[in-house]
Structures are given as C-alpha cells and as structure tokens.
Amino acid sequence: MASESPLIQNKHYRSAAVFTPANLLREARRQKSLPSGDVPPVCVLDPDGDIVAYLLRKKLAEPNRFWACYHTVLHQFQLNGLSYGIIGCAVGGPFAVLVAEQLFESGCQLLISITSAGQVVPVRTPPFFVLIEKALRDEGTSHHYLPPAKYAHLLPEVGQRLAQALNQVTPAMERGAAWTTDAPYRETAEAIEAARAEGVLAVEMEAASLYAFAQARHKPVVCFAHITNRMGVREGDFEKGEADGSLASLRLIEAVAQNWEDT
Numbered sequence: 397m398a399s400e401s402p403l404i405q406n407k408h409y410r411s412a413a414v415f416t417p418a419n420l421l422r423e424a425r426r427q428k429s430l431p432s433g434d435v436p437p438v439c440v441l442d443p444d445g446d447i448v449a450y451l452l453r454k455k456l457a458e459p460n461r462f463w464a465c466y467h468t469v470l471h472q473f474q475l476n477g478l479s480y481g482i483i484g485c486a487v488g489g490p491f492a493v494l495v496a497e498q499l500f501e502s503g504c505q506l507l508i509s510i511t512s513a514g515q516v517v518p519v520r521t522p523p524f525f526v527l528i529e530k531a532l533r534d535e536g537t538s539h540h541y542l543p544p545a546k547y548a549h550l551l552p553e554v555g556q557r558l559a560q561a562l563n564q565v566t567p568a569m570e571r572g573a574a575w576t577t578d579a580p581y582r583e584t585a586e587a588i589e590a591a592r593a594e595g596v597l598a599v600e601m602e603a604a605s606l607y608a609f610a611q612a613r614h615k616p617v618v619c620f621a622h623i624t625n626r627m628g629v630r631e632g633d634f635e636k637g638e639a640d641g642s643l644a645s646l647r648l649i650e651a652v653a654q655n656w657e658d659t
Contacts, residue, residue, distance in 0.1 A: 401448065403539050404657035409612070416453060417501040425464040433462035434503025435470055435538035438653045439481040441492055441509040442645075443602060448484035450642035457482070465498055466489075475650045489537035489605025496609055497616065504618045506656050509606055510645050511623035512636065514583070516591050518573060523637050525569040525648060526597050526621040528557065531604035532575040538608030547573070554616045561655030567650060574595045574621050576604035583627060594631065598623050620648065 414658055425432070442448050448471055453455035456473050460481055463470035470481045480505070485493045496507055515522055530547040533539070538548050562569065575591045577583065577599060591599065600619035610617035625633045637644055 402479070402628045403536055404544055407540060407543070409541070409543060411473040417497040420466070421498060421501060422462045424466055428464065430464050431462060434440075434473060434579045435463060435499060436479040436481040437503065437505040438478065438649075438656065439470075439483070439499050439504045439507050440649055441486050441495065441507065441511075441606075442469035442482055442489045443492070443509070443567055444482045444640075445484035446481055446512070446640040447642045447645050450639050450646075451482070463502065465495070467574065468495060470499075472498075475646065476654070478653055480649065480653065486599045488578065490602070492602040493537050493541075493605045493609045496606060496615070497613075499614070500615050506653070507606075507618070508649055508652055509602055509617070510622055511600045511602055511619070512573065512624045512634075512641075512647065513600035513623050514580075514627040516588060516599055518598045518626075519570055519597060520624070523622060523624045523641060523644075525565075525644075526574065526623060527569055527571045528598070528600075528603045528607075528619040528621055529571055530573050531607055531619070532591065532594065532596060533571065533604040534606055534609070535576045535578040535601070538576075541608040541612040548576075548604045548611060550607060550618065551610055551614075551616065554610075554618055557616075557656060558618060558652055561569045561651045564578065565651050569620075569648075570597055574603050574619075575599045577601060588627075599620070599627075608625050618652065 457471040460470040471651045494551045530549045573596045575596045603619040606617050624636045
C-alpha cells in the first residue's frame with residue numbers, strides 16, 4: 397500500500413517551487429519594517445536550545461536585526477574574531493529545513509546542526525559527538541527534496557573540506573550513520589534493532605531532512621549528533637557534560653568554522 401501514500405506521490409523534483417523563502421522573507425521584512433542585510437556566513441541550528449541559553453546567560457549573544465523570520469529569533473555571537481548566527485529549538489526535519497531554506501536565502505554560507513541524540517550502537521559511553529555521514533530517511537521532509545532512497549548523505553565536498561578540522565577535534569569523534577525519525581516516542585525495540593543491524597550509531601530528528609535539502613539545493617550543511625542518552629532506559633540518562641554540553645559544542649563549532657574559512 398506504500399504506493400498510495402501521498403508522501404511519495406506528485407513529487408516533481410525538477411520543478412521549481414511556487415512558494416519560496418524569498419517570498420516569505422520579503423513579506424516578513426515589509427510587515428516588520430526590518431532593514432535589509434545579511435545573517436553571518438556561518439550559522440548554527442541548536443535544536444535543544446542549550447547553546448543559545450548558555451550564550452544569553454553569559455551575555456555573549458544578541459538578536460540579529462536583519463533576520464526576517466516569522467517563527468524564530470536568530471542570535472549573533474563571536475568566537476575568536478568570527479561572527480556566527482544561531483537559532484535554538486528548531487526541532488524536527490520540517491522546522492529545521494524551513495529555517496535552513498531561509499538562512500541560505502539570507503546570506504548563510506555554511507550551516508552546522510548539533511542535535512542531542514540517542515545511542516543505537518554502543519560504541520562508547522555518552523556523551524560524545526558523531527559526524528553524521530549519512531542519515532536513514534525515516535521522516536517525511538526528505539521525500540519532498542529527493543526521490544525515495546534509504547539514506548541522505550553529507551555532501552562529499554563538504555566532508556572533504558572539513559576533514560582536517562575534524563581530525564583535530566579532541567576527544568576524537570565517531571563518524572557514521574544516524575537514524576532520523578519524526579516520532580521519537582515510536583522507537584520500538586524492533587525498529588531500534590533494525591537500525592542497529594544497519595550499523596547506525598544514533599537516532600535524532602533532523603539530519604536526513606537537512607542532508608536531502610543540501611543535496612537537492614547544493615548547499616553546505618554538516619550535521620553532528622551529540623549522543624547524550626540511551627533513550628532514557630536507565631535512570632540518570634541525558635547528561636550532556638559541562639554547561640549542558642554547550643562548551644564542547646562551541647569548541648566543535650569553532651573548529652569547523654575556522655577550518656572552513658581557511659580552505
């Protein structure tokens with residue numbers, strides 16, 4: 397019965413969309429009387445909101461006055477002379493890609509996503525980071541950007557450009573596959589075992605959608621899973637590290653961005 401699902405019907409991948417991010421941003425800017433201008437070239441999606449909360453608590457970030465989005469606030473901060481934009485709490489593939497479309501329309505040149513994730517294959521004790529090289533497409537958004545396939549992939553040229561930076565990150569991160577789901581409370585034992593059999597390291601909610609967008613639009617997007625939990629099956633789970641993992645995440649963001657600027 398899968399062929400009857402609207403999710404894989406009437407998807408004309410080579411056709412242009414009628415409603416575009418430029419249309420929305422134009423009207424939002426008009427209605428909000430916002431000035432024209434660009435967001436920082438490197439932007440970050442922070443689905444948990446912990447990095448944004450840390451930056452605001454330390455008075456290190458302020459709203460970007462050019463960001464013409466109806467749904468989010470883009471905060472701007474600096475690390476060692478580079479300016480960054482960051483959006484918190486854009487959870488799930490549809491929201492992440494909606495924001496990604498608007499960020500690239502607004503001047504973003506590299507998008508980094510760092511999301512907390514559940515461990516599937518137990519390669520080490522959480523918390524730790526995984527560079528998501530490919531993501532299992534168990535969600536809906538990717539199917540609007542790419543024809544049906546099992547995985548969406550990190551663009552090879554993005555991975556190659558960041559290889560040196562990621563080799564220098566300490567402690568060393570894992571690299572591999574994630575499982576992107578739209579329904580975290582439907583991660584059954586059978587589904588988890590199937591993902592484990594595929595060698596999937598983490599389960600999260602954005603990477604397949606973002607990578608499908610990146611592949612279809614040829615935009616540089618890199619997704620990291622911050623594995624912080626074993627899906628709550630043990631008491632005391634979901635510990636992210638110092639400052640809720642924000643300091644480690646900021647070090648990773650800086651390493652990626654500095655290398656991107658230098659290559």
